[in-house]
Amino acid sequence: MLTVALRARRGSFRLEVAFATDRRRLVLFGPSGAGKTMTLMCLAGFHTPDRGRVAVGETVLYDDRRRINLPPWRRRVGLVLQSYTLLPHLSVGGNIAYGLAPVWRGRERVRVETLLAAVGLSGYAERSPAGLSGGQRQRVALAQALASDPRLLLLDEPFSAVDAPVRERLRRDLLALVDAFQVPLVFVTHDFGEAYLLAETLVVIAGGRVIQAGTPADVAARPRTALVAQLVGASNIIAGTVAGLAGTGAVVAAGPLRVQALGDPPRRGASAMFCVRPADVRLTAPTNGRPLGTVTRVLPRDDTTSVVLSVGDLTLEAAVRGQAPAVGDLVGVDIPQGTARLVVQDAAIE
Amino acid sequence: MSERGWLVGASGARHRPGVPWPLSLAGVLLVAYLVVPFVFGLASLDTTAITGAIRGAATAGAAEVSAVTATVATLVVVVLGVPLAYVLARAEFVGKPIVTALVYLPLVIPPLVGGVLLLDTFGPYTPLGAWLGARGVAITDAPAGIVLAQVFVAAPYLVVASRVAFEAVEPSFEQVSYALGRPPLVTFLRVSLPLAWPGILAGVPLAWLRALGEFGATIMVAYHPTTLPVYLFVQFGAQGLHEALPVALVLVVLGAVAVAVVQAAGVRGRSQGVS
Structure with a gap:
C-alpha cells in the first residue's frame, strides 16, 4: 500500500x-x-x-x-x-x-x-x-x-x-x-x-x-478533462453548447454537429466540451441530413490514414482504415452514439 | 554509429575536426614566449657552471629539502583540499561565494605578504608559535615552516582543479548510490572520488610544482633548511646572476621529472579503468 x-x-x-x-x-x-x-x-x-x-x-x-x-x-x-x-x-x-x-x-x-x-x-x-x-x-x-x-x-x-x-x-x-x-x-x-x-x-x-x-x-x-482526453488519444476536443439532456449525457451542438456525448450532464444552454477518438469518427458519402466536411489534409500512419476535415468552423480528425478520401473531397461526418464523452476544461479544476 | 556520421567523408575516410590556423598560431606564439628565455639563459651557461651548480645544490641539500617538503605539502593539500573542493562543488550554504573567494586569496596576495601573515600567526613570539614551541614543535626555520608556506600558496591550484572535477560528476550517480542505501561518506569514497579522480590528478602536479617553486613565503618563514629557490637566491646574492641560473636548471629538471611521473601514473590509471 x-x-x-x-x-x-x-x-x-x-x-x-x-x-x-x-x-x-x-x-x-x-x-x-x-x-x-x-x-x-x-x-x-x-x-x-x-x-x-x-x-x-x-x-x-x-x-x-x-x-x-x-x-x-x-x-x-x-x-x-x-x-x-x-x-x-x-x-x-x-x-x-x-x-x-x-x-x-x-x-x-x-x-x-x-x-x-x-x-x-x-x-x-x-x-x-x-x-x-x-x-x-x-x-x-x-x-x-x-x-x-x-x-x-x-x-x-x-x-x-x-x-x-x-x-x-x-x-x-x-x-x-x-x-x-x-x-x-x-x-x-x-x-x-x-x-x-x-x-x-x-x-x-x-x-x-x-x-x-x-x-x-x-x-x-472516461477522460475527465480536455488534457487527459488529449493525452489518452481522444484528440478531437470540440467545444459547443448543451442543446438537450439525454440519459447519462447531453446533446452538444457545435457548428453543424449535434453529438450525443456521455458523461456528467451540465445544464441546458451551458457551454460544454466533448472529446472523440479519431478512430471513432466515421466518414460517409456526402448525403443530405448529415454534417458535411471538407478534407484539408491526409497523413499516412502505420495502419490507418489520418484525415483532417473542416466541418464548418471546426477541425476534426478521423483515422480511416482502407480507402481514404483525397484533399478537397466533400464527405459526410458521423460520430456514432456512445463514442463521444463530455470533458471539462482543465482550468476549471482546482 | 549514426552520431558519428558527420565524421565520415564521401570517400568513407574519417576526417578529424581541423584546428583553425589562428588557434595554432596563438599556441605557437605562447610556447615560444615561454621557451625562448630558457634557451637564451641556458645557452649562456657552460657545463662546468652547470655541474658546479648541481654539486652546490646537492651540498646544500637544497634539492632534497625542496622535493621532500613539496611532496609533504602536496599531500597536506590533497587531504584537506579534496574535501573542501567537494563541499564547494556540492553543498549549498550561506557564505559560499566568500569561501570560494578565500580559496583564491593566496593567488592574489604576493607570497612575501603571505609569509609575513604566517609569521604573524606561527612566529616564535605569537601565542600559537609559543604554544607549539613549548611542545617542541618548531615552525620558523624548520621543515614544518616550509611546508606551511608551500601549502598556503599551492592549495588553490588543487582545490580549483578538484572542484571542477567534482562538478563534472553527474549528480545522478550519487543519487543512485544513496538510493542503494550508501550513506554520504561511502558514496563520496566509492562514487564521487573515483569518478573525479582523473581531474583531481590533473591538479596534483600543479600544486606540487607551485610548492616546489615557492620562494616568497618560504624565505620569510624558513630561511633554513634551504630549499632550491632560497638557495638560488643565496647564490644570486653571493656570486651574482650567472652563478644562480644553473640552480634554476636543477629546479626545472626536478619539476619535469615529477610531471612525467604523474602523467605516466594517470595514463596507467586510465587504462586500468580508474577514470
Missing part, C-alpha cells in the same frame, strides 16, 4: 499531489514539466516537500506532522533513471554488488549471478557498462536496483532512450520482474502506451496536480 500526499516547491513551480494504491504497479503519467519527476524525487528523498506524508505499507518515509523525513540512504528505494544510473568505474557485477543489501554478505557472487539471470544477462558480470547496449544497461540498472531489496522501485522514464523494439521487450520483462520480486513500482512516463501496459493504477499529472487517477482502461475510456 503506497500513500502519497505532497506539497512541494521548486522555484516558481508548485507541486500538490495526492494518490494512493494497494496495487503493485503505479504509473505517473503526464506531459513533460508536469511534476512527475519531482514527485519521484520527493519519494526518493532527494527533494524535501513543504508538507505531506509518504508511506509504503507501515513504513513512513516522510511526514511533516510527525517530523519524519528519512534520508535517501535509509529509504530503501531502488532508483532507475533514463541514463547515468550505472557507475562507469565498476563492472556490471561490481555495479550490482555495490547495491547489495547487507543480508547478502558472504553470498555476493551467487546473488549477483541470480540477479543477472533474472534480467536475462547471465555471464555478463565481468563486462564494463560502457560495452553494453542501451537496453542491456537498463537491465543491469534494474538488477542493481533490485539488489538492495528495495521496498519500492522508482523508475523515471527508464526506457525512453532505448530503440522501440527493445523498449517493448523491456516493458514486458519489467512486468515479469516486478511479479517475481514482488516489489511495488512507481513508474514515470509521458508515453500513454507504456503507461497503459504497465499501470495497475494510473495517475495523470499535469501542472503539478493530479488531474485524474484510476485504472488505465477507466482513464482511457
Whole structure:
C-alpha cells in the first residue's frame, strides 16, 4: 500500500499531489514539466516537500506532522533513471554488488549471478557498462536496483532512450520482474502506451496536480478533462453548447454537429466540451441530413490514414482504415452514439 | 554509429575536426614566449657552471629539502583540499561565494605578504608559535615552516582543479548510490572520488610544482633548511646572476621529472579503468 500526499516547491513551480494504491504497479503519467519527476524525487528523498506524508505499507518515509523525513540512504528505494544510473568505474557485477543489501554478505557472487539471470544477462558480470547496449544497461540498472531489496522501485522514464523494439521487450520483462520480486513500482512516463501496459493504477499529472487517477482502461475510456482526453488519444476536443439532456449525457451542438456525448450532464444552454477518438469518427458519402466536411489534409500512419476535415468552423480528425478520401473531397461526418464523452476544461479544476 | 556520421567523408575516410590556423598560431606564439628565455639563459651557461651548480645544490641539500617538503605539502593539500573542493562543488550554504573567494586569496596576495601573515600567526613570539614551541614543535626555520608556506600558496591550484572535477560528476550517480542505501561518506569514497579522480590528478602536479617553486613565503618563514629557490637566491646574492641560473636548471629538471611521473601514473590509471 503506497500513500502519497505532497506539497512541494521548486522555484516558481508548485507541486500538490495526492494518490494512493494497494496495487503493485503505479504509473505517473503526464506531459513533460508536469511534476512527475519531482514527485519521484520527493519519494526518493532527494527533494524535501513543504508538507505531506509518504508511506509504503507501515513504513513512513516522510511526514511533516510527525517530523519524519528519512534520508535517501535509509529509504530503501531502488532508483532507475533514463541514463547515468550505472557507475562507469565498476563492472556490471561490481555495479550490482555495490547495491547489495547487507543480508547478502558472504553470498555476493551467487546473488549477483541470480540477479543477472533474472534480467536475462547471465555471464555478463565481468563486462564494463560502457560495452553494453542501451537496453542491456537498463537491465543491469534494474538488477542493481533490485539488489538492495528495495521496498519500492522508482523508475523515471527508464526506457525512453532505448530503440522501440527493445523498449517493448523491456516493458514486458519489467512486468515479469516486478511479479517475481514482488516489489511495488512507481513508474514515470509521458508515453500513454507504456503507461497503459504497465499501470495497475494510473495517475495523470499535469501542472503539478493530479488531474485524474484510476485504472488505465477507466482513464482511457472516461477522460475527465480536455488534457487527459488529449493525452489518452481522444484528440478531437470540440467545444459547443448543451442543446438537450439525454440519459447519462447531453446533446452538444457545435457548428453543424449535434453529438450525443456521455458523461456528467451540465445544464441546458451551458457551454460544454466533448472529446472523440479519431478512430471513432466515421466518414460517409456526402448525403443530405448529415454534417458535411471538407478534407484539408491526409497523413499516412502505420495502419490507418489520418484525415483532417473542416466541418464548418471546426477541425476534426478521423483515422480511416482502407480507402481514404483525397484533399478537397466533400464527405459526410458521423460520430456514432456512445463514442463521444463530455470533458471539462482543465482550468476549471482546482 | 549514426552520431558519428558527420565524421565520415564521401570517400568513407574519417576526417578529424581541423584546428583553425589562428588557434595554432596563438599556441605557437605562447610556447615560444615561454621557451625562448630558457634557451637564451641556458645557452649562456657552460657545463662546468652547470655541474658546479648541481654539486652546490646537492651540498646544500637544497634539492632534497625542496622535493621532500613539496611532496609533504602536496599531500597536506590533497587531504584537506579534496574535501573542501567537494563541499564547494556540492553543498549549498550561506557564505559560499566568500569561501570560494578565500580559496583564491593566496593567488592574489604576493607570497612575501603571505609569509609575513604566517609569521604573524606561527612566529616564535605569537601565542600559537609559543604554544607549539613549548611542545617542541618548531615552525620558523624548520621543515614544518616550509611546508606551511608551500601549502598556503599551492592549495588553490588543487582545490580549483578538484572542484571542477567534482562538478563534472553527474549528480545522478550519487543519487543512485544513496538510493542503494550508501550513506554520504561511502558514496563520496566509492562514487564521487573515483569518478573525479582523473581531474583531481590533473591538479596534483600543479600544486606540487607551485610548492616546489615557492620562494616568497618560504624565505620569510624558513630561511633554513634551504630549499632550491632560497638557495638560488643565496647564490644570486653571493656570486651574482650567472652563478644562480644553473640552480634554476636543477629546479626545472626536478619539476619535469615529477610531471612525467604523474602523467605516466594517470595514463596507467586510465587504462586500468580508474577514470
